[in-house]
Amino acid sequence: EVYKRELPIIASGHLTTVGASKSDAVREIYIGTLDAFPASRFPPADYIALGHIHRAQVVGGCEHIRYSGSPIPLSFDETGKNKSVNLVTFANGCLTDVTPLIVPVTQPLAVLKGDFASISAQLNQWQNNDQQPSAWLDIEVTSDEYMHDIQRKIQAQTETLPVEVLLVRRSRAQRDRILAGAQRETLSELQVEDVFARRLALETLEATQQQRLEQLFNETLHSLNGEDRL
Template identity: 50%
Template sequence: MKILHTSDWHLGQSFFTKSRKDEHQAFITWLLELVSTEQIDAIIIAGDVFDTGSPPSYARELYNQFVVDLQKLNCFLVVLGGNHDSVSTLNESRQILACLNTVVVASTGIDSDKQIFSLPNQNGDIGAILCAVPFIRPRDVLQSQAGETGLQKRQALGEAIACHYQQLFYLAKIRKKELGIDVPIIATGHLTALGVSQSDSVRDIYIGTLDGFAADGFPPADYIALGHIHKPQIVAKSEHIRYSGSPIPLSFDELGTQKQVILVQFEGAQLESLIPIAIPNFQPMAVLKGDLAKIEQDLEQYRGIENDKTVWLCVEVDTQDYLSDLQQRVQTLAEGINVEILQLRRTRNQRRQLLSQQQAETLSELSPQEVFEKRLEMEDFVTEDDRERRKRICGSFQQILSEVKHLGADE
């Protein structure tokens, strides 16, 4: 039995106003070729198929066409809901996709026995039993109790998630015994396991409720396919508990990590091999760091290079002075070079320096407006979206300040 584990496609993502459509299409084409070459029996997408609950039409088209093309290769597909996915969006095509060798489990708010599936191999025989666990919303597994402290709520949620896993694993063992076959039991998940390394593009999913799920809460499944963390990694030094990571870089800080899918191969019920397969880079991207002279020097490596694709850049400038025209200076350095600066920021050391320079100032010496403006100076608003966000922030601040002054006058 050959299974490909992938996750966090985030179809429809807008990356600093840039569409990822071409990258996702290239990845899907590559994936289909891999399925054909390796004769893959099943694919598991462990959550976050889409980037938002209301994905653009082209993202839905990519998803639907992938299912159709995969069905032609006699490969079974399992799609699990993530925290970015809308339950209703995934469910709207669930019954149709069931006719195309595809199982969709959008949430845990269904009967437990409907989260246990038999995965067929290409011969049509049962090759594995799957405990299909998508992103777990607290309301689906837990009833809050009045008077609970924050710690008690976190503990209760962690215990409820562990209980859900154990219940499904118990049902999977019963199913395996009834079938009388020697096949592996596979579990999935879309959550943050304790001790993993996150990236800028990962948004916390249990904010204020559960920081991370302890690995000892997972059942003793033969393989556990996880999603939500975009950097591929092994959990709790357990080779069989893994994050596959996202197929394309979803933030600039993911560039240092090789993107991959994981080929999981079983011989009977025994895990025979776990092979990470590197995904090609479909869009040139880079991060440049240093002072303006270093940035200018680094930009020269892209001058004169004939490439159909423009290189997307994050430029992090280290400068001792606050430069109000930093954006214009950097753009001038990049003129005539096939690059596009999507993100421009000052180094964090510079931000700390700005804070240290202001340590002599106390709040009593500054007006609320001055405090706000000093904090605003520490941010970089480069793109049009950034500038619109700045306007919204300023507008909200002025409204709050006006309301506070009005309340003070009434008192």
């Protein structure tokens, strides 16, 4: 009697399919020479559960082929997107329903963009807020204004806020403009400190890392200046 039961055929795989919507944290993987597998090439099955893509989605318009997505955000570009797991129901061996179950948010994420004044204003939303756990922040500076100490300014403002700044970066457009401007200048027009500060501004570093590099640079510069006077 057990062998006469109509059981569903369920397949699973960890791969990228043609047309799947990716996020920044997804790494490229290949099947032979294929970077994406066509949905039409999957074998017959009642349900195909796929992994690797972080966003929940149906593949190729086929309701029985799905990515459930990652249960938690794995990059800041997934901020604000619902995360879920799928409750899959079968009857007589056939798929009857797929119900996404939303996963509660346990770690708040936020992305702040703008010039320093705008970012400072956005940070005010956490004033007088005892949110736990602290929100993780990705801050993108879009201003053309040159501020070599912007990370230190942001760190000072967030010290008493229930946030943890994981990333402070300049927008790609701004980095390109800084590089273009630097190419029009000669080294003879710049102080040594300016060259170091501008190069450091192009890096994505934690505040403690930046402070340590600045300290080492100043110590080295002071040492060299001392040798010049001998």
